[in-house]
Amino acid sequence: MDKKVEKLEEAYGDVNLSMLADFALTNGISGHEREMAQVYKNWVEEFSDDVSFDNLGSIIAHKEGAANGPKIMFAGHIDEIGFLVKSIDDNGFLRLHPVGGWWPHVLLSQPVTITTRSGQDYVGVVGSKAPHGMAPAVRNKVMELKDLYVDLGVASKDEVRILGIQVGDAITPKADFHVMANPNYLMSKAWDNRIGAAVAAEVIRGLKNESTDAHIYSVGTVQEEVGLRGAKTAAQKINPDIAVTIDTTIATDTPGETNNVKLGVGVTLEVMDASYISHKGLLYHLQDLCDELGIDYQFELLSAGGTDSGEIHKVHDGVITVTVSIPTRYIHSHYGIIHRKDYLDTVKLLTEFARRANAEVLEELRNYKR
Known part of the structure; x- marks a missing residue:
């Protein structure tokens, strides 16, 4: 086999394609997420100590931590346009x-x-x-x-x-799920934001049989596309100390774009969008963790559009919040394209962050603003 062809056929890492297809192909526009919430539950329930819902329908899977451990909310919205x-x-x-x-x-x-x-x-x-x-x-x-x-x-x-x-x-x-010519590229409907929800699900799944100081909340929020609504009610219910929103962002690596945000880089750390400014202490903490783990990353700034972080960071007396993005081509259409490396590296980073987070980390992040 030609080496170029052989390289093309090698997919980056191990992705649960069954779960991604289940997430992406399930119908669930804003306000109609019930079926998708049940799919989310099916994939996280056995890895959680309890699963609950807020009154708008956001699903909250919880893994118990230590008595003095921080509460960390990993949020990916499960609605689609x-x-x-x-x-x-x-x-x-x-x-x-x-x-x-x-x-x-x-x-x-x-x-x-x-x-x-x-x-x-x-x-x-x-x-x-x-x-x-x-x-x-x-x-x-x-x-x-x-x-x-x-x-x-x-x-x-x-x-x-x-x-x-x-x-x-x-x-x-209505669309299908496709592994593309280069199998690192995956195409389907609803990557915005079923891919972010899948990351949130994989974090709690990846901690099976492990004890963590932090209380882990894997959350599939509803009604993000019409005003970040489920993020607000879910965060009010949880009252987290730290929150990481996982959402898609606009890939600009196609003809006519500026190539600032590319597929296949790794982790994308959002500095700010139109709904919030990231907590710099948490942003730098994740950047340093990327460096330690050998994970590639890029930064993004969005002048328009928001994420669930826009509501979560304002809950109660404020939540230490950042958004981590998955670059996606052609969002808000029938088909988007993502890259396996971006997905897997994001899961790796956030799972390790959840594994290490404790009371000392929380205090360090709090002191960054004081």
Whole structure:
């Protein structure tokens, strides 16, 4: 075998692809995360001392620590962007109400899943026009969301009613899970933020049969895409001393971008985003731990967009908080691409941080601000 081909076929490290596919392919737009929360529970329950929920539906898996150990919250949101059925016209076409941020350009001719109150799923497609004879001014314009619709393959509003579809039902992007030509690259829907939730799950899974000083909380938060809501209620319930949010960030290593944030580097430490400024003591602590463990890392600063850290860090008298990101290409669309190294290195770093954290570490971090 050619050495270049052989190298291409060697995936970086050992990734639980079954878990990642289970996380990514489960439907769960903001406000409709119940099924995804159960999937999360299935993967963390045997590694936890107890599992609970807040009243918005965020799932909290807890591993007991020492009596004086710090409480550490690892948070990854389990919701994805999608739509609600806004209206149904006489011909059975569904209009869309966005849940999360969409660029309509990415939606035309894409399949979606409509889920009814009873849990029945139906497949539809976002309608598009053929370009034949289309005026350039029309062809070159991005359509507005209000002009888009879902075609269910029915003939009337009555047929939609018989299916049990009603206004307010969830509409979720429909996609498959792909290991790509270079198997280090994984493509699926909902990496924002099922990959961050998977990291949070792997931290508590990786500490099985180990005793830790820290109380570990592995949290799948809800409704992040519509205002960081579940992060606030979950953090109020836990009252953590330290929090690490794991979320996706925009990879800028594609044509026309600036190449500041790349796939396959390792850990991405977020200095700030539009919702919070990282606790520099914790940021530097994780940077030093990367250096000690031989983990590559990069920094990012976001002028727009926020993460669950934006609400967590303001809970009670303040929480020592940082966001660690997984660079992802093409987020907020039907398909995103991530790199195995970024995922595995992030799991390695945060698991080791959880393993070592104790009362002394907490006091050191607190004193950084005093």
